[in-house]
Amino acid sequence: MPTPISHAAVGFAIAAWTQQRLPTRRVCIVAAACAALPDIDAIGWPLHVSSASLFSHRAITHSLTFAFVGAAVATIVFFRGNQWTQGRARIALTLGLALVSHACLDALSTYSVGVEFFAPFSQQRFRFPWTPLGPPSGGVLGQLAQEAVVILLPAVLVGWLGIKVRRRSVPSRAAAGD
Numbered sequence: 001m002p003t004p005i006s007h008a009a010v011g012f013a014i015a016a017w018t019q020q021r022l023p024t025r026r027v028c029i030v031a032a033a034c035a036a037l038p039d040i041d042a043i044g045w046p047l048h049v050s051s052a053s054l055f056s057h058r059a060i061t062h063s064l065t066f067a068f069v070g071a072a073v074a075t076i077v078f079f080r081g082n083q084w085t086q087g088r089a090r091i092a093l094t095l096g097l098a099l100v101s102h103a104c105l106d107a108l109s110t111y112s113v114g115v116e117f118f119a120p121f122s123q124q125r126f127r128f129p130w131t132p133l134g135p136p137s138g139g140v141l142g143q144l145a146q147e148a149v150v151i152l153l154p155a156v157l158v159g160w161l162g163i164k165v166r167r168r169s170v171p172s173r174a175a176a177g178d
């Protein structure tokens with residue numbers, strides 16, 4: 001399954017492209033953390049949580065409900081303000097997308113169980129019809145190589161490109177008097 005680093009890279013790429021201007025470092029870091037957060041359910045393994053439980057792997061923490069609530073809470077905690085301004089709402093949306101990206105990436109894999117997108121309302125587990133993150137033949141190294149090619153490198157590239165494009169657009173806007 002995708003490692004936290006790959007998930008975080010996707011969160012960073014989302015932050016790089018979804019803010020109106022050059023995203024702040026804080027937005028990038030919190031979005032990356034949000035994208036990795038759903039695997040916090042791994043603490044259920046040593047506790048032998050039943051696979052039918054809402055707190056089992058790829059259940060509630062991988063749901064759309066968790067993404068919605070998590071994005072709101074993370075925005076309130078890390079981006080303080082008295083009102084829901086447009087900028088803050090956009091940050092919440094970015095964090096929500098970062099959280100949802102985690103479940104979507106997991107649903108592209110054939111490891112482990114499917115994803116409970118609609119928990120706690122439905123415990124049906126989903127996997128996308130296309131699973132490029134299937135079990136690689138080369139063991140752990142093969143898995144990491146596959147993941148680097150399919151997720152990590154493209155995500156880092158897309159994020160870096162986003163930052164570069166935004167950075168370039170800042171002086172031109174300033175010159176235009178914006």
Ligand SMILES: [Zn+2]
Pocket residue numbers: 038039058062102106
């Ligand atoms: Zn996961």
